[in-house]
Amino acid sequence: MTALIRSTRGELLRLYRWPALWVLAATWLTLNVVFGYVFDYIAYRTGDSAGPNTGVPGEELLAGVLPDAVPAVLVQGMPMFGGAILMILGALAAGSGYGWGTWKTVLTQGPSRPAAVGGTVMALATVVLGVVLGTAAVDLGVSNALALAESRPVDLPPAGELLEAVSVGLLVLGMWTTAGMLLGSLARSPALAVGLGLVWALVVENLLRGVSGLLGGLAVVTDHLPGTAAGSLVGALGASGQSGGAPGVLTILPGTTALAALATYFVAFTAATLLLIRRRDLA
Amino acid sequence: MDGTVVRAERLTKRYADRLAVDSVSLTVRPGEVFGFLGPNGAGKTTTLRMLLGLIRPSGGRASVLGARPGSPAVLARVGALVEGPGFYPYLSGRDNLRVLSRYRGLSDRAADAALDRVGLGPRGGDRFRSYSLGMKQRLGVAAALLGDPDLLVLDEPTNGLDPAGMADMRRLLVDVAAGGQTVLLSSHLLAEVQEICNRVGVIAEGRLVAEGTVADLRGADALLLRAHPLDRALAVAMQLAGDDAVEVADAGLRLDAEASLVPRLVRELVADGVDVLEVRAAERSLEEVFFQMTGPDPGGPPSAPTAQEVS
Incomplete structure (x- = not known):
């Protein structure tokens, strides 16, 4: 336990001072604000019917950027974009250590391999928690500012809904982060892991869903893939995945099934990374 | 611990069809500076990696400080620099050592002390990626010194250092040994080994061809x-x-x-x-002995796979 805490402290320090982490976090927050608030609010203000919001009534657009909608806005970008960004972080955190030789250095400091991997998982979990809470705080701030500007009630969404959204966000981003860790550990290189992971998350799963009807039984597999499960869990929370909604939000799996699938992936990716590093020669 | 800090018995590492280390047996005693000497590619680093638990031996066994190599209890008492320093390039030298201090459960003061000991204190705030090769190497030694370990395992620690830096490093190692710490040092520089090592193991093509004091090896x-x-x-x-x-x-x-x-x-x-x-x-230099043992001329390369115990 002591070794796990020590490893977590070491890993947290080096992650905290890593510019790549802040660049990724800032990218995600910017995307979240731009696609969650800026475009919708501009469409509402200008009454412009072009773009993805075609046909959406103005009042509905405004409701989507007010505090009551924060739980849905918080998670709607996570299955695809937020997940992809955190997957990059996981892949960089695990994969860079091979090129830099830092896995070798860390493993000669005393922690067992499970403790060292556990420390990385704990530190990344802390980052994910920070990202989700930070996103919630930014979304609450922006939505209340817009409410103020539009003379609508400045308020908080129901605590239960917000808590539910934060929990879903943690699981979705956590799953993608551990997926990145596994890829980084398999590839022993950040570049290959990030490339493969992005192609999978942004392209391959969508293509597979498109062709799932061609082969009997294929749909069962494609319905339970990581991105589909993440999208379904977010969809089950009420985020909009239809026209005008965020890409990656789906209604394929029921919420509980999606939750179970995500939890299974999270555990499986973490365990696989652990097994891989535990047995591996660090040459 | 039976009076030895490191004991390797017929340690072997095979990669696919290549035998990187072939039945290497050696002992390192408390408080000595043991030189592990061999040309590049002879199997020095692979042996050290096995002694640190970074790679698993294909055969044979080893104990370090009386226990299994790589076990947490052993690593807590060992400081190592293996095949070049491995640090986070975006962190300063000081922050790199602070990260490692946290892994070891030490305070930030331990990191500062190690940095000063290798003379990197004034440059401790600079990013690792901006360091010269010699500074990176010195930071690697500083990391190995963290927490005053009982055993220092240093793989070619003077790599990349200029002559003054090499002299400083030798002085540091002698100083470390004088303080009672045991040093296992690999090198392909004969003069270095001759100057600072009490005993030497010579490895060539994966096999230990001699083990003994420098005087013994010279004959x-x-x-x-x-x-x-x-x-x-x-x-x-x-x-x-x-x-x-x-x-x-x-x-x-x-x-x-x-x-x-x-x-x-x-x-x-x-x-x-x-x-x-x-x-x-007519004192034979270690160099002459070394080339006789490892060179292609008569007397080498070693035809007998067994180590020649000369002490």
Whole structure:
């Protein structure tokens, strides 16, 4: 336990001072604000019917950027974009250590391999928690500012809904982060892991869903893939995945099934990374 | 711990069809600086990696500080620099050591002290990626010194250092050993090993070809004599040192004898009317011994897979 805490402290320090982490976090927050608030609010203000919001009534657009909608806005970008960004972080955190030789250095400091991997998982979990809470705080701030500007009630969404959204966000981003860790550990290189992971998350799963009807039984597999499960869990929370909604939000799996699938992936990716590093020669 | 800090018995590492380390057995005793000597690619780093638990041996066994290599209890007492320093390039030297201090459960002061010990204190705030090769190497040694470990395992620690840096590093290692810490040092630099190591293990093509003190490896003392006329000098020398102890070599004579024989030898030669041109101790350098053991000439490469225990 002591070794796990020590490893977590070491890993947290080096992650905290890593510019790549802040660049990724800032990218995600910017995307979240731009696609969650800026475009919708501009469409509402200008009454412009072009773009993805075609046909959406103005009042509905405004409701989507007010505090009551924060739980849905918080998670709607996570299955695809937020997940992809955190997957990059996981892949960089695990994969860079091979090129830099830092896995070798860390493993000669005393922690067992499970403790060292556990420390990385704990530190990344802390980052994910920070990202989700930070996103919630930014979304609450922006939505209340817009409410103020539009003379609508400045308020908080129901605590239960917000808590539910934060929990879903943690699981979705956590799953993608551990997926990145596994890829980084398999590839022993950040570049290959990030490339493969992005192609999978942004392209391959969508293509597979498109062709799932061609082969009997294929749909069962494609319905339970990581991105589909993440999208379904977010969809089950009420985020909009239809026209005008965020890409990656789906209604394929029921919420509980999606939750179970995500939890299974999270555990499986973490365990696989652990097994891989535990047995591996660090040459 | 039976009086040894490191004990390797027939340690072997095989990669696919290549035998990187072949039945290496060696011992490192408390408080000594043990030099692990061999050309590049001989298997030094692979052996050290096995002793640190970074890679699993294909055969044989080893113990470090009385326990399994790589176990947390052992690593807590070992500081290592293996095959170049591995640090986070975006962190400063000081922050890199602070990260490692956290892994070891040490305070930030330990990181600062290690940094000062290798003379990197003034540059501790600079990013690792901006360091010169020599500074990176020194930071690697600083990391190994964190927490004053009982055993330091250093793989080519003077790599990339300029002559002044190399001298500083040697002084540091001697200082470390004087403080009671044991040092296992790999090197392909013979002068370095000769200067600072108590005992040496020579490895070539994955096999340990010799283990012993530097003096042992150099072999017995000999004297070189140039004199005129040579035949009369030969007769006198054989009379004093014994018939089998003298041979003609390099326009002179080589005597298997200690330096204490020199005064008497010179007196006898002069008394016999021989002109003595030169008498000197013919001490084989470790380099000569090394090339004899590892080179392609007769005597090497080692044909016998078993180590030659010369101590």
